[in-house]
Amino acid sequence: NAGVMQNPRHLVRRRGQEARLRCSPMKGHSHVYWYRQLPEEGLKFMVYLQKENIIDESGMPKERFSAEFPKEGPSILRIQQVVRGDSAAYFCASSETLGTANTEAFFGQGTRLTVV
Amino acid sequence: DQQVKQNSPSLSVQEGRISILNCDYTNSMFDYFLWYKKYPAEGPTFLISISSIKDKNEDGRFTVFLNKSAKHLSLHIVPSQPGDSAVYFCAALTSGTYKYIFGTGTRLKVLA
Numbered sequence: 001n002a003g004v005m006q007n008p009r010h011l012v013r014r015r016g017q018e019a020r021l022r023c024s025p026m027k028g029h030s031h032v033y034w035y036r037q038l039p040e041e042g043l044k045f046m047v048y049l050q051k052e053n054i055i056d057e058s059g060m061p062k063e064r065f066s067a068e069f070p071k072e073g074p075s076i077l078r079i080q081q082v083v084r085g086d087s088a089a090y091f092c093a094s095s096e097t098l099g100t101a102n103t104e105a106f107f108g109q110g111t112r113l114t115v116v
Numbered sequence: 117d118q119q120v121k122q123n124s125p126s127l128s129v130q131e132g133r134i135s136i137l138n139c140d141y142t143n144s145m146f147d148y149f150l151w152y153k154k155y156p157a158e159g160p161t162f163l164i165s166i167s168s169i170k171d172k173n174e175d176g177r178f179t180v181f182l183n184k185s186a187k188h189l190s191l192h193i194v195p196s197q198p199g200d201s202a203v204y205f206c207a208a209l210t211s212g213t214y215k216y217i218f219g220t221g222t223r224l225k226v227l228a
Contacts, residue, residue: 004159016163033214042120042205042218043160056214091159104150105216 002027004094004108005074012114013082021077021111025094033105034060034077035069037089042100046090082115089113119143122219130227132202135193137222139206146208150216151180151191154203163204164191175195196226 005024013019023033035043042077045059049069057067064082069075079086087110093105121140129135139149147168152160166173166180166189173180179192193200206219 006159009157012203014170031214035216035218040220042122042220043216044218045215048214066183093159104162104165107161109157109159112157 004029004092004106006090006092006108006111008111009109010112010114012116014116015083016081018112019079019082019086019115021079021090021092021113022074023077023092023094023108024074025092025107026096029094029096029106031095031097031105032069033093034075035091035093035107037091037110039088042095043091046077079113082113084115087113087115107111117218118220119146120206120217120219122204122206122222125220125224126223126225126228128225132195133228134216135191135196135200135224137193137204137206137224139189139191139219141189141208141217143208143210144187145215145219146209147211148209149180149182149189150168150187150207150208150209152199152205154205154221160205163166175225196224198226198228200224201226223226 004038047060047067048056059111064080066078089110091110093107095105142157150165151163154160170172203221205221
């Protein structure tokens with residue numbers, strides 16, 4: 001059973017370009033979460049999605065960032081017109097049921113975005 | 117505001133000794149706590165958890181202690197091994213929610 005798969009592992013973008021980060025949850029998992037880790041900081045919640053639905057995007061910047069989890073295919077975190085401050089590690093996690101107590105979320109290896 | 121705090125950014129311990137990693141929280145609504153371990157260039161891996169109805173949970177070499185009155189938890193690793201060298205994140209959760217609130221991490225280095 002493959003774990004949570006994220007690609008690419010590393011992504012370099014110039015300021016103003018678009019970044020697309022992909023996440024394939026573990027088999028059988030329909031709940032996906034995106035977290036961002038800025039340098040020297042902990043992971044911060046961005047968005048929670050179920051298939052075809054955004055449940056909570058309260059941690060995501062209102063502009064330039066969007067996320068989707070289509071019926072078929074991976075979840076996508078999209079950052080338009082990237083700026084240097086977007087440089088971070090972006091982690092995706094998935095869970096079989098709602099990720100509350102006793103249902104830990106499994107994390108992917110992350111995508112390291114560098115904006116130059 | 118940092119609701120989950122790990123005030124020690126780094127810790128060095130000799131192999132075979134005990135490693136104690138600390139975590140403090142401010143939100144009394146948190147009732148489930150987790151520790152994740154993270155190697156460089158990898159994602160966090162779940163290590164151990166504890167519910168607020170308990171004050172101790174043990175799994176092999178890893179034990180987590182929870183002091184609700186002090187809003188403090190700690191992770192004990194005994195005996196420490198070089199393979200334990202990693203960054204350890206404390207995370208907190210309120211039942212019925214899904215947002216893990218992470219601390220900033222403690223980098224543990226176990227010296228052979």
